[in-house]
Amino acid sequence: MHVVVIGSGMIGSSIAYECAKAGAKVTVFDAGNIGGKASATSFSWTNATSKNPRSYFALNVAGMRAHIELRRDFGGSPWLWQTGSLEWRTTQEGQEWQRGNFQQMSDWGYGVEWLDPRKLAEMEPDLDIGEIGAYPIAYYPEEGWVDPMIYSAWLLREAGRRHDATIRSHTPITRVETKGSRVEAVHTAGGERIKADYVINCTGSQADADLGVEKVPLAPTVGILAFTPPVATTLRSQLHADDLNVRPDGAGRLMIQKASIEKRFDEAKSLEADGPEAQELLDVTRKIMPVLEGVRIEAVRTTYRPMPKDGFPCVGAMPDLANYYVAVTHSGVTLAPYLGKALADEIVVDRRHKALDPFAPDRFFAEPSSHGASAELLGQQPVEG
Ligand SMILES: Cc1cc2nc3c(=O)[nH]c(=O)nc-3n(C[C@H](O)[C@H](O)[C@H](O)COP(=O)(O)OP(=O)(O)OC[C@H]3O[C@@H](n4cnc5c(N)ncnc54)[C@H](O)[C@@H]3O)c2cc1C
Incomplete structure (x- = not known):
């Protein structure tokens, strides 16, 4: 065959x-x-x-x-980072959604737990707890990302x-x-x-x-990712704050994505690393990660999501x-x-x-x-x- x-x-x-x-x-x-x-x-x-x-x-x-399961075939999976995700919502509406989703995910047997701000500070010292500690934090230990x-x-x-x-x-x-x-x-x-x-x-x-x-x-949508240079950070988890997504991308780099910025585009055109979108992505991330002070975005990549x-x-x-x-x-x-x-x-x-x-x-x-x-x-x- x-x-x-x-x-x-x-x-x-x-x-x-x-x-x-x-x-x-x-x-x-x-x-x-x-x-x-x-x-x-x-x-x-x-x-x-x-x-x-x-x-x-x-x-x-x-x-x-x-x-x-694929780990069995390869004696490991050097592409998979199963380091968990943190999620919080800053608006009342968002928090209501989060509570409902938390309940549904728990009912369906999905791994999720509420995280105490002190535990969060221990886990991820590079996050500004003063900025996010007042919001309910959901932790998804089984999630991760792939290279x-x-x-x-x-x-x-x-x-x-x-x-x-x-x-x-x-x-x-x-x-x-x-x-x-x-x-x-x-x-x-x-x-x-x-x-x-x-x-x-x-x-x-x-x-x-x-x-x-x-x-x-198909109805592809535009995806935009910004990348920092290597930063001296110990961040391990992914962050999902409202529509902002941040995660480590190897060697200290961070990858940043924000849905509301992507929605401004209907074409996956090139964006400058020192352009307004890159600056906005950096600014919102720096608010929760002060370690980004003085850091600039190194690259922005755009493409289409394959979307039926x-x-x-x-x-x-x-x-x-x-x-x-x-x-x-x-x-x-x-x-x-x-x-x-x-x-x-x-x-x-x-x-x-x-x-x-x-x-x-x-x-x-x-x-x-x-x-x-x-x-x-x-x-x-x-x-x-
Ligand atoms: C910004 C962004 C964020 C995303 N976030 C997530 C996420 O968090 N989690 C998640 O699970 N998914 C996410 N996705 C979706 C995920 O990345 C895609 O679903 C996945 O990568 C699709 O892989 P693919 O192999 O179908 O397509 P692709 O990686 O696009 O590969 C298609 C390949 O087909 C080749 N090709 C096309 N036409 C031909 C031809 N005629 N002949 C030969 N070759 C051809 C191309 O050259 C290309 O190499 C995201 C996508 C984007 C863009």
Whole structure:
């Protein structure tokens, strides 16, 4: 069985690795460098908090669990930082939301606890307790983040080394060839035709490009991340304060993201490291981390979030083309190892994971009322990371 994976971000890497491990012959193509686009510019928080409905929450918990299970294959996971998250809200409305979410997460068995300000000061001495100590602090010990490029590098290298997968960078796929209701081959920009038993489109925010087959409707949103230079800080946890997200990014660097700044843009254009958005991100973070006094933003990166039109993952066989799959999703960092395993089980082992049913692509191509499996998603608003 020859499985062709288009795209080598976290999703493509995971699917390629698991399919190769399950016994398929795998070839991965990427138009650019190995490692992906969104994956290379992601806040990459592994979490399931506030994710609704229950099926989407459960999928993200499965993703978090799969990250832990992957350690067995590699004798560790040098890409995963499971150091917990801290969350607080500064408005009354936000705190009401937080209480409700805390209760729901506890009821659903998700790890969350309230943290005393003194404990917080002990845990994270670089936070200004005077600034945040009056707000209720929720702590999520099982959450963490991933270094996506390192993840993809390991999975693709081992897919090749242990399981004979072929990885081809700088080789765009321009067409998926079909015959009747089946995919026969893919065509590269260089004119090659490669026969395939299964093709899996993992092209993220480019999944609506024309490859000559049905496309997933997307509504990508702009993501903006600012990075400090190395700072002498001992911060270990992630911080989620209102719509501000801050986390360590290795070697003392901090990564900063704020949803309300991203919402000002409908195009992922380049932003200057000394521009007003970077300054704003630094100012709001410095308020809670005085250690940033005198520090400047070193880089700002922008990209698109791969977002199916209704905001939920779109994973599975496309209708009318039984051997053409798509795997496009936001929260892809959290979900990647689970989606890899689930699609390998379905394609190579012929074992379908029911957890994927609500997220099948056919919800975009059928009347909602005739597609009961994803009825649960209707009217729901997934949370963006
Ligand atoms: C700012 C930001 C913050 C985020 N925060 C979080 C978070 O906190 N937690 C979380 O879980 N998720 C988060 N996400 C989402 C997550 O990063 C994505 O869901 C995930 O990285 C998607 O990976 P991917 O492999 O699908 O796509 P990508 O990483 O974009 O990879 C797609 C690859 O396909 C290749 N490609 C495209 N077209 C072709 C073609 N025709 N032929 C060959 N190759 C092609 C591209 O070159 C690219 O390498 C965030 C995203 C952003 C942008």
